[in-house]
Amino acid sequence: MQRQSLRRRGVFVVVAVMAAMLLALWAGGVSTAAPSAHAARHTLKLSGTAYMHLTRKNGNVIYEKGTATGTLPGTVTARFVTSIAKVTGTVTFRPYSGGSLTLSAIAYPSSAATVTKFTGNVAVRKGTGRFRHALGSGTCSGTANRRTWAVTVHAKARITY
Amino acid sequence: MRSSSRHRGVRAALVMLCAAGALVAAGGAATAGPVRLTVGFDRDAALGAATAMNVDLQLDPRRLSRAPLTELRFAYPRQLGVVSSGLGLATCTRPAADFVKVLIAATRLGGCSPNAVMGLGSALALVRLSNGQVIREYAAVTVLSGALAHGRLGLVVYVDGQHPFGAKLAFAGDVRGAPSPYGGQLTVRMPEVPGLEQLATVSLVDMRISIGSHAIRYYEWHRRRRVAYHPDGVELPTSCPPHGFRFRAQIGFADGSHRVATTTTPCPSPLAAPASGR
Numbered sequence: 001m002q003r004q005s006l007r008r009r010g011v012f013v014v015v016a017v018m019a020a021m022l023l024a025l026w027a028g029g030v031s032t033a034a035p036s037a038h039a040a041r042h043t044l045k046l047s048g049t050a051y052m053h054l055t056r057k058n059g060n061v062i063y064e065k066g067t068a069t070g071t072l073p074g075t076v077t078a079r080f081v082t083s084i085a086k087v088t089g090t091v092t093f094r095p096y097s098g099g100s101l102t103l104s105a106i107a108y109p110s111s112a113a114t115v116t117k118f119t120g121n122v123a124v125r126k127g128t129g130r131f132r133h134a135l136g137s138g139t140c141s142g143t144a145n146r147r148t149w150a151v152t153v154h155a156k157a158r159i160t161y
Numbered sequence: 162m163r164s165s166s167r168h169r170g171v172r173a174a175l176v177m178l179c180a181a182g183a184l185v186a187a188g189g190a191a192t193a194g195p196v197r198l199t200v201g202f203d204r205d206a207a208l209g210a211a212t213a214m215n216v217d218l219q220l221d222p223r224r225l226s227r228a229p230l231t232e233l234r235f236a237y238p239r240q241l242g243v244v245s246s247g248l249g250l251a252t253c254t255r256p257a258a259d260f261v262k263v264l265i266a267a268t269r270l271g272g273c274s275p276n277a278v279m280g281l282g283s284a285l286a287l288v289r290l291s292n293g294q295v296i297r298e299y300a301a302v303t304v305l306s307g308a309l310a311h312g313r314l315g316l317v318v319y320v321d322g323q324h325p326f327g328a329k330l331a332f333a334g335d336v337r338g339a340p341s342p343y344g345g346q347l348t349v350r351m352p353e354v355p356g357l358e359q360l361a362t363v364s365l366v367d368m369r370i371s372i373g374s375h376a377i378r379y380y381e382w383h384r385r386r387r388v389a390y391h392p393d394g395v396e397l398p399t400s401c402p403p404h405g406f407r408f409r410a411q412i413g414f415a416d417g418s419h420r421v422a423t424t425t426t427p428c429p430s431p432l433a434a435p436a437s438g439r
């Protein structure tokens with residue numbers, strides 16, 4: 001009876017030790033994998049200019065498309081929601097080198113002139129391809145021609161992807 | 162001399178009436194009451210296209226405060242593209258003193274660019290002279306865009322008395338954001354014309370303003386030639402908000418009282434092949 005109990009205790013100890021070893025191994029694996037995954041992320045200082053023209057309007061929303069030059073040359077599309085004091089929206093860059101990067105923007109016009117200047121902030125919302133995990137933020141400035149709705153946006157952002 | 166200043170005062174009063182109307186931009190059913198608001202679009206307006214917005218504000222003086230009108234507010238739905246329209250491409254500014262004395266001497270647009278005109282309209286007021294005589298005064302109203310400051314677009318409203326008096330009044334206003342379901346609100350402040358109080362009381366009866374009116378002409382340079390064009394009016398969305406477009410007008414009086422009128426304008430049809438005549 002006592003001998004059987006000792007054997008059970010021994011089995012339990014072995015199982016516990018094995019479990020502990022496995023746990024340690026797993027934990028070690030994660031801790032070593034983490035730095036390598038972190039090292040795989042890239043940091044990019046994005047600086048570019050988008051030249052866009054109006055494609056259509058939908059009430060207070062305007063849609064634009066055009067081309068971008070700078071760090072990520074390619075095509076660009078945008079959707080802006082206009083209001084009296086500010087303009088909010090999203091700008092999507094599609095670099096010729098692949099992938100896409102979508103920035104949310106909020107900008108404040110400085111005048112009510114035909115060609116008005118604006119300044120604001122951008123934040124990276126999402127991306128595809130190599131930018132699918134992109135994160136970052138920055139600033140934007142530019143001009144908007146309220147007669148033609150030709151818009152030029154200079155954006156500077158620091159992103160990791 | 163004294164008679165002349167009295168006449169000027171009466172004219173000023175008339176102008177005030179008109180100015181109050183200028184604020185409101187122009188058909189939905191209005192709330193029954195002493196203030197009736199109706200807002201309509203062009204007859205051929207279509208969702209997804211630009212249109213004039215025709216605002217009609219009718220007041221029943223018998224059921225309203227005898228105190229002078231001091232402020233007009235007009236809220237419009239956030240789906241309407243006022244900023245995205247082609248209106249207000251220039252800035253009209255006037256010395257602050259003009260808005261204090263109200264009565265000004267100026268030509269039609271007071272030296273402002275025609276590219277600042279956002280709306281045109283008319284107003285009708287009843288002028289009750291101190292001797293009991295009541296005179297109907299008609300005035301033209303012009304709404305111009307002002308400077309952008311502190312998140313608000315300034316407005317300058319001219320009220321030009323037409324008949325039987327003739328006087329030009331200038332009022333200041335602004336366009337600012339408004340809580341949902343509205344997207345923006347036009348406000349016009351109408352201080353009393355100094356010296357008028359003892360001579361007459363003015364009651365605004367009707368004011369019609371067309372924001373993006375077809376009569377508005379802008380000018381631009383094209384190959385060294387100044388070319389006139391008709392700016393796009395208010396942009397309608399491609400889909401209609403539930404229950405139509407909701408508008409609200411609030412009128413404030415010198416005694417602190419105010420009246421509110423709301424209206425809902427039904428949706429026009431979706432845009433067919435080519436855009437409407439605008």
